[in-house]
Amino acid sequence: MAKSKNPSLGRRGFLKNAAAGAAGAAALATSTPLVEAQTRSSDGRGAASTAGAPAPTEKQLDREAGNIRPPVAVRTITRPGSDLMVQTIRDLGIEYAAANPGSSFEGLQESFINYGNPPNVMPEWITALHEESAVTMAHGYAKAEGKPMLAVLHGTIGIQHAAMSIYQAYYDRVPVLMIAGNDPDFIPAHTAHDMAGMVRSYTKWDAEPKTVDEALVAIQRAYNEAVTPPTAPTLVVLSSEIQKENVPNLRIPAYTPPQFPTIDATLAREIAKALVEAQNPRIAVGRLRTPEGVKRAVELAELLGACTSTTATVGPMSFPQRHPLCGPGADTAYDYTLGLETGGAQASITGPGLAKIARSRDTTNIDFGGILRASNFGPAGGPEKSAPPVEADAEASLPLLIEEVKRQLTAEQKARIQERSAKHARANHEAHVAAVEQAVQRAKAGWNGSPISTARVYAELWPLIMHEDWCFASPSGFSGSHNNQLWDHNRPYSYLGGQGAGGMGYGAPASVGAALAAKARNRIVVNIQTDGDLNYAPGVLWTAAHHKLPMLTVMHNNRAWHQEYMFVEYMAGVRGRGTDRADIGNTLRNPYIDYAKMAESYGMAGEGPITDPTKLSAALRRGVASAKRGEPYMVDVITQPR
């Protein structure tokens, strides 16, 4: 169907007043006479039969002949509100907006793709095949970059498709900026009096502004709320009216960046003093907000010669796993421990938890179990004397601490720290080598077996990426977590961790989101993809192919949901009924799914299924090379269950 570029053609007016259905609308928009359209066959060559097609009414014929035209609301749009909304989003540094099309945000979408010079850049419109994928892309992107991207959702139906992924991002404390359209006069089922109410229990903040200027402020605030601890998804509902409203004289309001709660100067002095005077300080590092926080944590540890613990094998934005100061160090009798986004230390600086917002927004009274925890991370580094955490953002507090430490350090202390650092580095290096040797020893089990062991998948992949800038974006728990010791997690985005709430359908879209971040940064993304998880919304493979994303997907294809298979087996056992029917509902057999063909059908190069372990390395090598070229690739590997 030809697209009209005439801004004076009011779509709503047209739709409201068109008496005929889709056939008439199509005919009007394309100028193809209705009679002719109805007599065309599907291949357009002119059908011999009109059987089944209702005869046009006299009114329709009159309209087609130009005798009657549906009334249209003629208005000249020089500056639609949606252009300003896009500019506001652009000013916030949002790189991408992912969406599955929806009529409730047509005005906004038109601005995204046509407004600006060049249009459709910062943010770039990313085509999602499912709203759940759109939000999970934003989830993966935020974990890789430490900042949000945008997901745009259709009113009611799109929001509800996205609900699961919003919940995961919320549980994972990940900032996601969302906009939903609302078109109250178009399709009743796609409108709601309180659109955000459907997901309010697991969003941090929402608004439904009534004017364009309110909308611009709401977008700015939604961004600030999302990135301020506790970081979480936020939602702005924009009616189609204000998206399309002409606002020639409106200016974008001045933006005020978010304020992050920090420790005060007195506490900074106290903590710095304790760290400087300690003979063997330790810093336990959990998940910080951004790469800048990681950089600051490294700076503090190096200033002090303090060995650190990390959650880099659990999720993003933590201390580099193989940094010389990361590990137990030369002496594990620590006399002072500082926690950064972890508890269980003499001084713990942890941002406010989801409890801060959950109680007031859990309007449907859903008990989300552990969601009211103060922090996603438990104590690190074993039992220690601990004090109640100071509720402040660790990342924002680090510059204060660093300055205080620098101010208090004496020359004598600096010399002692240098010596301590060297001892820790030697001990940590030895511990690292020993841990890798043990991991390699374990990886030998089943090395030459078929199906291929999950350890071999990780081991064969590591030498191929160890010298690349890589991001492992999918959860590794179901495939053995062999990356924990075999790989080095040295960058803030090395491993993005789990789903958040354990929901499936996460790995591929999160990896696509991470790959969006990677695309402009000469980085590749690895997705070790469980088969059950991929089948929730595999269309995201098309998104990767369409947008040419540097992503390697390696299927952990065990043809089952083995966790649940084992659960049901145990249950059948305790009931004395045998395990020989436990496969029912838990396996993906009869027929097997061919993932290489699936990838191919979505336009992604791939190969497999691979069952011979000696053929794995070469296939992975081809996959890495393809991803480096910006061409996503899939290697389907038939694997052991775990």
Added chain:
Amino acid sequence: MKKNSNRLWLAAATLVALPLALNAQPATSAPAPSSPVTGNAVAGKKLYYDYGCYACHGYNGETGARPFVGRWGHLATEQMFITFLRGRANVAPIVPSTAMPNFSAESLPDKKAKDIYAYIRTFKSTAPESQDSATLNAIVEAAKQDKR
């Protein structure tokens, strides 16, 4: 509600602990048993699959949540294996479990158990010698590089 919360947490803990437990298992190389085998390994191969043994122990007994090649323990003899199958817990747990199920004589008769045992006894370690795996050697050598 609290009970449900506890269940959720225990289930979550299981999910987290399982891969950790897997990684924590040291590779061992106890010699395979040499006790008599009376079952039919060919029949046992199908039963090993149909009864879902592979789900926890891998297709070759070397991988998964509970590998046993090289750590034969309860599998030293046919009778020990059957005794082990019959002696597993038979009370339903509150939280989902990936522990070894109970196999009563009704659900898995001795004949079938012996066939499975015969098949299990054909399993051999496929672990390479250290010098034979360039990949694994490369990983260790890379780790030895002092990155300071």
